[in-house]
Amino acid sequence: MKKILLPTDFSKASERAIHYALAMFNDTACEFTLLNTYTTNTQPEIAMYVLDDLKINAENLMEKFLKGLKQFDNESFHTFKTEYMPVSAASAIEILNQTHQYDLVVLGASGAGNNLFFGSVATDVVRNVSANTLVIPANAVISPLKNVVMAVDYNQVSDLKVFDNLKDLLARKDAQLTLLTVLKDNQSADELDGLAKYEYHNYFNDVKVNDYYIKNSDVEKGIKEFLDIHRADLLVMVSRHHSFLDVIFNRSVTRKFAYHPSVPLLSIYDEVAAPFINEAEIVTF
Template identity: 25%
Template structure:
């Protein structure tokens, strides 16, 4: 892991993500890219070549550049290679395109607790960034003074299509020397016996060089509640799951489960695209 992208709208929630990014960067010698998406009002965007809009646009960009430079000078970022970027684009398009074009290894976003991603990533942008990003996305829910992820839960149905994403997850877990808790959530609509689920998981992990791990099935009324409750019972530091891109999530994560987890979890959430 060499380059971390952190979108910021200059709120305290983005600052919490930057602080976590700083801890990771110092520990693993990474560069941090701070990116601010300058989403202009529609009427200004439509008249971007008009006589009165350009001075206002330049003023907004100048202010954003100044604010990023002030952030760069914060003591906790001392010694880290920081790149500042301001783009005129929507949040999702700007973040996703920059990540693809610049070999970003991890995106870190701040979140406004159970209310969802903060103003820079509201509405459909939350779903788009989390579900569609080719780059792993780490969502920070609260201020974390010591980002220590020694205990991780990875929730999955362990289907073959998740194998590539699972290897990326293992690389991340090994980077932090984390214990891995694998879990399959069984609901009334997706029930598997414990023996059947264990067989699927055992055959799945046989293809990987596994760190210390456990596997369990967990029964709950829905998948989201199952993951959250299991994570709380195991006192894990991080919740990890896979997303399925533009066609929504795979049959294990259907509907809006990814967005619900990001919004309702109190712990950090990490997603990998299948």
């Protein structure tokens, strides 16, 4: 059984993300955990009373939300539970994930600036939470998953098993996987690590895989260029916990896409720490 964490602030963006997740796992036994978080900036001596009121309000909203959700999803192999935590969303997600080890965290992102709070939560989670994270645009169309694109640079990952859930998804949906590599203007595909490329193909040998190369000195622009001319139902990237400078300057391509995804973005968590490098040189996924 898959364990899926569904944070919600009861907005349209988070509701859309949850509906998307339910559709994605409509053929899989899942335990879905709905999480709502709340905080207060009031004085400590009255904060306890305010937090009690906030929790009661959250429980009332969740009851209505869950009732509507069960009308949308009546699969007998889907179960639902709820969690409420008086901390930031990213902190709550990490705390729960340390205990439950979720297969996936699903977040909504407006991408249009009308829900900046939840958009920032998506980015915080991609940056700080040790879990695979799926970020869904508020206008995402729920449709069959057929074309999945994964941005790869063939750098080391801790273990190709980090892609186990992705491979399972591809097999269940009979989807095509495109391994997209953005090359520098003066770079040839022949310069890539041939062994790493072979290992990727060998790992995904049970699904349909093809390679695609695009030249652009800017990785982010290269990925967007591909998305502009090819249909993609899901974009996949590996999100490594980078150096302190990377966090400061927010140069990770994965984290940029988490702010304003044009298609659903699956960020794969990998424990391998990137080496400390100069901020100006950071181009990794």
